[in-house]
Amino acid sequence: xxxxxxxxxxxxxxxxxxxxxxxxxxxxxxxxxxxxxxxxxxxxxxxxxxxxxxxxxxxxxxxxxxxxxxxxxxxxxxxxxxxxxxxxxxxxxxxxxxxxxxxxxxxxxxxxxxxxxxxxxxxxxxxxxxxxxxxxxxxxxxxxxxxxxxxxxxxxxxxxxxxxxxxxxxxxxxxxxxxxxxxxxxxxxxxxxxxxxxxxxxxxxxxxxxxxxxxxxxxxxxxxxxxxxxxxxxxxxxxxxxxxxxxxxxxxxxxxxxxxxxxxxxxxxxxxxxxxxxxxxxxxxxxxxxxxxxxxxxxxxxxxxxxxxxxxxxxxxxxxxxxxxxxxxxxxxxxxxxxxxxxxxxxxxxxxxxxxxxxxxxxxxxxxxxxxxxxxxxxxxxxxxxxxxxxxxxxxxxxxxxxxxxxxxxxxxxxxxxxxxxxxxxxxxxxxxxxxxxxxxxxxxxxxxxxxxxxxxxxxxxxxxxxxxxxxxxxxxxxxxxxxxxxxxxxxxxxxxxxxxxxxxxxxxxxxxxxxxxxxxxxxxxxxxxxxxxxxxxxxxxxxxxxxxxxxxxxxxxxxxxxxxxxxxxxxxxxxxxxxxxxxxxxxxxxxxxxxxxxxxxxxxxxxxxxxxxxxxxxxxxxxxxxxxxxxxxxxxxxxxxxxxxxxxxxxxxxxxxxxxxxxxxxxxxxxxxxxxxxxxxxxxxxxxxxxxxxxxxxxxxxxxxxxxxxxxxxxxxxxxxxxxxxxxxxxxxxxxxxxxxxxxxxxxxxxxxxxxxxxxxxxxxxxxxxxxxxxxxxxxxxxxxxxxxxxxxxxxxxxxxxxxxxxxxxxxxxxxxxxxxxxxxxxx
Numbered sequence: 001x002x003x004x005x006x007x008x009x010x011x012x013x014x015x016x017x018x019x020x021x022x023x024x025x026x027x028x029x030x031x032x033x034x035x036x037x038x039x040x041x042x043x044x045x046x047x048x049x050x051x052x053x054x055x056x057x058x059x060x061x062x063x064x065x066x067x068x069x070x071x072x073x074x075x076x077x078x079x080x081x082x083x084x085x086x087x088x089x090x091x092x093x094x095x096x097x098x099x100x101x102x103x104x105x106x107x108x109x110x111x112x113x114x115x116x117x118x119x120x121x122x123x124x125x126x127x128x129x130x131x132x133x134x135x136x137x138x139x140x141x142x143x144x145x146x147x148x149x150x151x152x153x154x155x156x157x158x159x160x161x162x163x164x165x166x167x168x169x170x171x172x173x174x175x176x177x178x179x180x181x182x183x184x185x186x187x188x189x190x191x192x193x194x195x196x197x198x199x200x201x202x203x204x205x206x207x208x209x210x211x212x213x214x215x216x217x218x219x220x221x222x223x224x225x226x227x228x229x230x231x232x233x234x235x236x237x238x239x240x241x242x243x244x245x246x247x248x249x250x251x252x253x254x255x256x257x258x259x260x261x262x263x264x265x266x267x268x269x270x271x272x273x274x275x276x277x278x279x280x281x282x283x284x285x286x287x288x289x290x291x292x293x294x295x296x297x298x299x300x301x302x303x304x305x306x307x308x309x310x311x312x313x314x315x316x317x318x319x320x321x322x323x324x325x326x327x328x329x330x331x332x333x334x335x336x337x338x339x340x341x342x343x344x345x346x347x348x349x350x351x352x353x354x355x356x357x358x359x360x361x362x363x364x365x366x367x368x369x370x371x372x373x374x375x376x377x378x379x380x381x382x383x384x385x386x387x388x389x390x391x392x393x394x395x396x397x398x399x400x401x402x403x404x405x406x407x408x409x410x411x412x413x414x415x416x417x418x419x420x421x422x423x424x425x426x427x428x429x430x431x432x433x434x435x436x437x438x439x440x441x442x443x444x445x446x447x448x449x450x451x452x453x454x455x456x457x458x459x460x461x462x463x464x465x466x467x468x469x470x471x472x473x474x475x476x477x478x479x480x481x482x483x484x485x486x487x488x489x490x491x492x493x494x495x496x497x498x499x500x501x502x503x504x505x506x507x508x509x510x511x512x513x514x515x516x517x518x519x520x521x522x523x524x525x526x527x528x529x530x531x532x533x534x535x536x537x538x539x540x541x542x543x544x545x546x547x548x549x550x551x552x553x554x555x556x557x558x559x560x561x562x563x564x565x566x567x568x569x570x571x572x573x574x575x576x577x578x579x580x581x582x583x584x585x586x587x588x589x590x591x592x593x594x595x596x597x598x599x600x601x602x603x604x605x606x607x608x609x610x611x612x613x614x615x616x617x618x619x620x621x622x623x624x625x626x627x628x629x630x631x632x633x634x635x636x637x638x639x640x641x642x643x644x645x646x647x648x649x650x651x652x653x654x655x656x657x658x659x660x661x662x663x664x665x666x667x668x669x670x671x672x673x674x675x676x677x678x679x680x681x682x683x684x685x686x687x688x689x690x691x692x693x694x695x696x697x698x699x700x701x702x703x704x705x706x707x708x709x710x711x712x713x714x715x716x717x718x719x720x721x722x723x724x725x726x727x728x729x730x731x732x733x734x735x736x737x738x739x740x741x742x743x744x745x746x747x748x749x750x751x752x753x754x755x756x757x758x759x760x761x762x763x764x765x766x767x768x769x770x771x772x773x774x775x776x777x778x779x780x781x782x783x784x785x786x787x788x789x790x791x792x793x794x795x796x797x798x799x800x801x802x803x804x805x806x807x808x809x810x811x812x813x814x815x816x817x818x819x820x821x822x823x824x825x826x827x828x829x
Contacts, residue, residue: 003109003134004028006078007127008041008097020097023127033070040068043080043096046230052092058084061093062230067114068223073104077114077136079123096125100136109137113207115195118214149200154267158251160197160266165259166243167198168288170225171206180219180227184234184246188214191228193214194247200274201265203287245323260290264297264308271302284322286789291315298334299327306344309335313350320357328358329366336369348377352387359393368398378432388428391435393530403436410436415443417450423458423468426451427475428800434479444485452489455501455508465507474566488511488519494520495558495593498565502527519549520562520811527566542567546584557589564595575629578602582633587640596641603637604652604686606630627692631660651681655693662696671708672697672714676722694725700728704748711752718760727766730774739778743786747793749775750806755800771809779810 004026004321011020013780018044022034029037043064050057064080078099102108107115114136122135153160166181183191191214199207212226219227220240229237231248238244257263261743268276276296283292294304294312299392304312323331335351355370371389373753393401410433414426427448433440440447459466476483487510494501502524512525514520526548527541534540549559564573564581573581578599582590590596604631634653637645642796646652655678661667669672673698679690700706701714714722729735730749740745753775779787787810795803 003103003106003136004101005132005134005149006034006037006041006097006099006101007082007124008038008099009127010043010094026101026572028103032567033072033074033101036070036077037076037099037101040066040076040223041078041080041099043082043095045082045095046217047232047472047630049093056697057676058082060095062215064089064188064213064215065118065192066224067210067211075102075114076100077102077108077117079135081123081125083125096127098123098125098135100134102136109134110140112136112138113199113204115192115199115212118189118192149193149196149274150269150272152190152199154272156194156247157266157270159245159247160269161259161262162252162257162813163194163245163247164201164265165257166245167194167210167226168202168206168259168262169199171202171210173209178225179242180222182219182234182237182242182244183226183228183681184231184237184244184248185228186231186248188228190247191215191226194228197224197269201269203279203281206287213606218692255375258310260307261288261293263305263312264290264293267302267304267308268293268297269301271297273297273300273302276300283316284319289315291318295323295327296329299330301334306342306347309340310344310350313347313354317350317353317357320361325362325366328362332358332366332369336373339775343377343381348374348381349387354395355389356387359389364393364396364398367393368396372398372402375402375432375435376406378428379409379489388431388435394436399436403438406432407436407438410438411440411443414440414447416622417446420454420457421450423451423454423466424471426454427471430482431471431475431478441481444481446543448482448485448489451486452493455490456493456497456504459504459507460500469508472508473511483511484516487518491516491518491520494524495561495565497561498524499569502566517550519551519556519559521547522550523559523562538573538577542577542580542584553585553589553593557585557592560585560589560593564598568598572601572605573598575602575606575633578606578633582636582640591641591644596637596644598635599637600645600649600653603630603634603656604649604689606633624762627656628660628664631656648682648685651678652685652689655682655685655689656680659693659696662700669709670713671709672701672717672722676717676719691725694722695729697722698726698729701726702735706747712756715756715759715763718762720762723762723766727770730770736774736778739775740781743782743789744793746775746778746782747797747806750794750809751791751797751802754802754805 005024006022006026006029007024008020009023020038025034046062049061052059053061061082063082064078066076066078066080068076068078070076076099078097080095080097082093082095085094097767098427108114116138117136120135120138122133122137124132156163163181163183170178170181176444184192185191185194191212195210195212195214198210202210210226211224212228213222213537214228215225216222216229217226217233219229219233219237227237231246234244234246234249265277268274277293280293280296281287283291283295290308290311291314294308295316297304298309298312312331316328316331333544335354351370352374355367355374358367358370371393374387374389375394393399410429413421414429414433430440430447432438455472458468478487478653490501490510498520501521505521505525506528510521512521523545526545530541530544534544542563546559546563547564549556551559560581567573568577572578581595581602582599585593587596590599606627634656638650638653655675658667658671658674658678662671675693679693680687682689697714701711714726739749750771753771756767779790782790791803791806791810794806
């Protein structure tokens with residue numbers, strides 16, 4: 001059918017206020033369509049064009065070639081070109097637009113794409129007097145715009161991937177109404193060539209949706225999906241927020257787009273192989289999936305990057321039957337080429353999936369290079385996430401060659417003791433060694449001894465199951481000798497940090513249900529269930545965990561350390577729990593296990609807890625009982641571990657024993673000095689233990705039956721802290737009540753508090769204050785008979801001079817009271 005043609009001419013120069021007009025309109029083009037067409041075909045001269053350009057300058061001006069979609073579904077293909085207004089060199093410039101209207105559903109002549117009509121010889125620059133040929137009716141064969149596309153693509157190599165990615169997005173069916181992609185070129189013909197590249201690269205339906213104009217000065221208002229501008233208008237387009245590709249400027253720093261399809265298409269063009277686009281479209285997959293195009297390119301020998309190779313391998317892994325044997329071999333050869341040095345982790349993962357898909361479906365000669373590449377990367381590249389081939393992949397000569405090449409490297413690295421090797425790396429090396437039949441028996445004990453603590457460290461660094469867990473469990477399932485050696489190594493490590501081993505076993509379920517004893521691992525594995533059922537009952541947990549070991553502490557003392565670490569971890573047991581722990585085995589067993597140190601901590605910590613309890617309650621009976629229990633434990637520990645306990649811990653335990661003896665028994669003479677000495681040796685001593693020792697000492701010194709030698713040592717010891725404790729104890733209600741009701745006790749205190757007036761600096765002021773502030777009020781409240789008894793007792797236990805001193809002291813008190821009464825009467829008078 002014949003397509004309607006439309007001609008439009010601009011007003012002549014100098015016609016102020018006059019616009020252009022349609023000079024010829026073919027049949028079927030309504031007035032409404034003409035109103036829609038007019039702004040599409042208008043033309044604006046570039047900046048800086050002279051009013052009367054020469055013929056050469058006129059020919060160099062851009063021509064606007066466009067393809068537009070109209071509101072009724074019809075399309076318009078148009079060319080707007082500048083023309084001279086009148087004959088002669090000096091005439092001004094106007095423009096003439098020639099357009100072809102294509103009704104809805106009607107294909108272009110010859111089923112061509114619009115861009116192919118760019119160089120049609122039938123476009124005219126003046127309104128014809130009669131009928132002219134249809135510019136879209138092109139002669140058979142490649143259109144002029146297709147000529148030289150390879151050279152153009154190579155010249156635009158740095159921009160290819162980014163532009164093709166944007167043109168693909170612009171051609172999407174959902175992109176209608178979006179803002180145009182702007183291509184900046186010095187020649188509008190080059191914009192047409194970009195569209196020619198897109199017409200070859202994109203599927204037919206996508207290319208047909210790609211409306212465009214090769215030249216405009218106002219791309220932000222363009223109704224097209226692609227707009228070409230000259231370099232001087234690029235800044236304005238960028239300022240308008242459009243996606244701009246300045247293909248006429250310096251090369252971009254990177255051509256990376258993150259779009260594997262576009263990157264592959266760019267490499268195909270640079271390889272001058274556009275026929276591959278058609279071949280790729282014959283393969284299954286989404287229209288713009290990178291896999292089919294990448295597979296086609298690799299099979300044709302096109303060099304691709306790692307992302308594109310990964311896409312090819314992934315696509316082929318998902319569709320192992322899509323390629324014939326020849327192309328499968330070509331793909332494997334391309335992926336395993338020794339000249340590739342930029343492979344990435346995702347590429348190796350994709351190759352691993354491809355190997356798994358092809359193994360068993362293809363001859364071993366086809367898959368062997370993939371297997372060799374995977375294990376080589378596992379050894380040399382350190383990729384711990386690779387899915388390794390099965391062992392039978394290396395049964396042939398290819399496997400022997402790989403083993404000969406990689407075996408020494410594996411053994412050397414496994415034997416290396418410098419630094420800490422990650423778990424995933426060690427696991428991978430052990431698995432590859434087995435795949436290749438490399439004998440690592442000699443190095444295995446050292447490998448697992450270094451691996452065991454690293455397992456715990458890496459597990460502690462993760463909130464959940466560690467990433468190496470699946471590969472580790474596969475290794476233990478594959479290699480019995482490794483499982484046996486590693487479980488033994490972990491069992492040996494467990495007593496040092498049983499909590500860490502228990503947390504590891506909770507996150508990684510190791511298979512140790514066989515015949516190995518593994519008492520420590522079994523104890524660690526018992527903890528979660530024990531905690532869930534027994535809660536905070538640590539005594540019950542102790543028994544349950546110890547039973548889980550399956551061996552007696554007498555036969556294997558280290559189970560004591562493991563059990564104690566699991567039950568108490570970083571806490572000290574209570575005295576009762578420590579007694580339970582002590583009675584579980586002999587001192588020799590605790591000595592071998594090192595658990596005696598926990599018992600010492602329990603005894604010393606109990607004294608602090610007792611002191612805290614005493615401070616929080618009005619009676620210290622429970623506290624004293626707790627201290628006595630701790631002292632009993634301390635006594636047994638000093639007797640059971642005389643060589644092991646030393647330093648401040650020994651002094652602290654001795655202090656505990658001495659406190660009990662001061663309270664309940666008859667300590668060896670010199671206990672006042674021993675309290676001072678032990679407190680000094682136990683530094684830094686628990687404040688509550690020091691306080692209880694001082695309290696026990698001064699309470700004993702305040703007792704009527706205390707030895708005089710101990711009192712003398714105390715008074716002359718010049719220990720300000722002890723004397724202050726004595727002062728506090730003497731002021732308690734217990735002592736005050738005893739002074740008021742026991743004349744003999746009051747006499748004894750008077751003797752003591754007056755007997756050492758020159759005993760250094762700390763004692764005399766405290767003694768004087770106690771006489772005046774504690775004893776004097778007590779004597780003042782006594783009856784005359786009791787005061788006389790105090791005086792008599794002072795005389796009997798001291799001397800007549802001491803009795804006289806008491807009378808003088810008491811008289812001064814009485815005179816003081818009399819003076820105060822007289823003064824009061826005078827004031828009242």
